[in-house]
Amino acid sequence: MLNRIPKSETTACSLTVYNDGFALVKDTRSIPQFAENDEVHFVGVARKLKPDSIIVEGVDVSELVYEYDLMDELRIFEKYLGRQLIIKDPYTKQDRAYTLLRGNGPVVMQDVETKEMIINPKGELRFPEIEGGNHVEPTLVWKVAEQRSNEVCVSYLTGGVTWEADYVISMHGDRFDMSGWLAMKNYSGVSFRDAKLRLISGTLNKAGNENEEKSAELSRREKKKTEAFSDFHTYTFPKAIDLEDRQQKQLRLLSSSNSKARIIYEINEQTSNPDIFIEFDNTAENGLGIPLPAGVFKMYRTNPDDGSAEFIGEYAIKHTEVNEKVRLKSGEACDIEVKAKKTGKYKEGGYEYTEYEYSICNTKSTPVEAVIRQPVPGHLWTVDESTHEWQKKRDKILLPVHVPVNVEEKVKFTIRHDRSARRTIGF
Numbered sequence: 001m002l003n004r005i006p007k008s009e010t011t012a013c014s015l016t017v018y019n020d021g022f023a024l025v026k027d028t029r030s031i032p033q034f035a036e037n038d039e040v041h042f043v044g045v046a047r048k049l050k051p052d053s054i055i056v057e058g059v060d061v062s063e064l065v066y067e068y069d070l071m072d073e074l075r076i077f078e079k080y081l082g083r084q085l086i087i088k089d090p091y092t093k094q095d096r097a098y099t100l101l102r103g104n105g106p107v108v109m110q111d112v113e114t115k116e117m118i119i120n121p122k123g124e125l126r127f128p129e130i131e132g133g134n135h136v137e138p139t140l141v142w143k144v145a146e147q148r149s150n151e152v153c154v155s156y157l158t159g160g161v162t163w164e165a166d167y168v169i170s171m172h173g174d175r176f177d178m179s180g181w182l183a184m185k186n187y188s189g190v191s192f193r194d195a196k197l198r199l200i201s202g203t204l205n206k207a208g209n210e211n212e213e214k215s216a217e218l219s220r221r222e223k224k225k226t227e228a229f230s231d232f233h234t235y236t237f238p239k240a241i242d243l244e245d246r247q248q249k250q251l252r253l254l255s256s257s258n259s260k261a262r263i264i265y266e267i268n269e270q271t272s273n274p275d276i277f278i279e280f281d282n283t284a285e286n287g288l289g290i291p292l293p294a295g296v297f298k299m300y301r302t303n304p305d306d307g308s309a310e311f312i313g314e315y316a317i318k319h320t321e322v323n324e325k326v327r328l329k330s331g332e333a334c335d336i337e338v339k340a341k342k343t344g345k346y347k348e349g350g351y352e353y354t355e356y357e358y359s360i361c362n363t364k365s366t367p368v369e370a371v372i373r374q375p376v377p378g379h380l381w382t383v384d385e386s387t388h389e390w391q392k393k394r395d396k397i398l399l400p401v402h403v404p405v406n407v408e409e410k411v412k413f414t415i416r417h418d419r420s421a422r423r424t425i426g427f
Contacts, residue, residue: 005029007044007193011151014196015161015243019294022050023161023188028153034059034144042140046158047189049138053157058149061142068138077103080127084112088124095126138189160188163199165253165295167317169328170309171278172302176261180253180292184243191244197237201294201319233319235293256287265333265370267358267401269340273332274370282324292320297328335363336370336403343412350420353384358411362403372399376415386413 012028025046034040040059051066081103086095098121102108110117140154164183169176182199186192243249260281265274278299282288296316300309313330320326337360344355362368374397383390383397388411391398403409 003032003034003038004041004043005031005152010193012153012196013192013194014198015192015241016198016200017161017163017184018200019163021162022157022159024155024157025192026153026155028151031059031147031150031152033150034147036144036146037062038144040142040144042142042152042154043137044190045138045140045154045156046160047138048159048187050157050159053155054140055155056142056152057155058152059142059147060145062145063143065141066138067141074104076127077107083128085109085128086126087121088126090123158188158190161186163293165293167292167295167297168300169278169297170300170302171261171312174261174263175258176278176280177255177257178259178288179255180295182237182251182253182293184241184247184249184251186243186245186247186249189245191242191247193242194240195243197241199235199237199293201233201235233291233293233321235291235319253293254288254290259287265336265368265403267338267340267360267370267372269356269358269374271332272338273334274336274338276330276333278328278330280326282320282322282326284322289322291322292317292326294319299328299330333364333368336368337361337363347419350418352417352419353414354417355414356412358401360401360403360409360411362405362407362409364405367402367404370401370403372397372401372411374399374413378417380418382416384414384416387411388413 007029009029009031010027011030012026014026016024016026018024027045029042031040045066047068049066049068054064054066056064077100080100082100084097084099087098087109088095097112098109098118099112100107100109101117106119107121108117108119109121162185165180166183167178167180169178237251241249241251262279264277264279266277267274280286280288282290282292294317296314298314299312301312302308303310315328315330317326317328339359341357342354343357344353346353356374358372360370376395376397379395382392386399388399388401390413397413397415399411399413401409401411
């Protein structure tokens with residue numbers, strides 16, 4: 001017995017989209033009672049479905065076919081090769097039976113009555129219904145071995161579904177407003193309605209042409225809680241979505257207003273102008289406090305003269321969890337000039353000393369707070385002398401500097417390396 005399970009029987013749908021351009025679909029539908037060896041047509045799956053990734057739950061199947069090459073002219077002719085077709089004569093309106101011998105290129109048919117062959121016959125060509133029916137959309141066809149539920153859940157991987165996160169931040173002094181958008185694209189060949197959406201950011205292993213050799217395992221892992229994806233970053237969209245086939249859609253991720261930021265002018269010995277960074281905390285207290293998927297920030301600031309918005313740069317971030325710091329590079333400060341140099345290097349005892357000097361000139365209308373970030377090679381080192389307070393952070397020294405207007409601020413420090421320690425580098 002043939003049974004159709006249309007998309008109208010869907011009871012639940014979830015869509016997990018990976019940043020590699022593919023998605024895991026879980027499509028649950030209600031089903032009637034089947035008998036053993038019944039043929040079932042699960043209608044309306046993705047055209048870009050990966051056949052080796054399919055999992056059917058609720059029903060044991062003994063045979064599974066993916067029908068995807070559908071109602072194009074060549075495919076139709078291939079299905080009916082050797083079968084009898086009817087041609088209605090355009091003039092006499094009489095029906096005549098022919099056997100299809102060839103459909104690729106010139107159509108070759110044989111008159112059933114006279115056994116004459118004709119090429120590219122004229123008239124209305126009629127195709128009888130083929131056993132099992134014709135599929136006008138991608139369909140999974142299986143034979144039932146055993147039914148265990150009144151619902152069936154079909155999980156599979158498909159290409160053609162992508163996502164990108166985009167953010168817009170507008171600075172007003174040290175405060176900002178921010179909005180985040182999720183750009184979804186669906187070219188999988190199927191629409192998703194009322195689907196639960198989850199985004200996965202991370203790199204999954206793929207080998208050669210076996211793009212989803214672990215797809216079954218991946219689908220089973222998806223059934224677990226978010227913690228099962230500890231090696232990947234996840235974001236669960238708060239509302240169910242509709243995403244039509246061949247559609248690009250913008251979904252609002254978040255919005256905040258009057259959040260607090262820090263403007264940092266960062267100096268190193270390689271640049272003549274400080275880098276400008278905007279930093280803020282992704283916390284509920286700061287009006288945020290939700291995971292931020294990897295994406296691109298476009299930054300604006302309000303011009304105090306006329307209140308207009310000025311574009312000040314864009315910057316890509318990695319996935320940022322709640323309570324983490326977001327750090328955006330806006331550009332370089334053209335009205336702050338930096339000159340950095342080594343002023344001396346010498347050895348004394350078991351130590352090696354390197355002297356540095358930074359000259360910072362601020363021509364802005366207001367004083368600024370800057371930070372010198374000086375990389376230091378090696379591990380056994382410390383700062384011997386400094387004109388400013390300093391902090392050791394891994395392989396760098398950080399020196400906060402207050403830079404008044406139109407005053408050349410000088411920063412001097414000496415780094416001492418311990419060269420006396422014995423090190424084992426091999427044997």
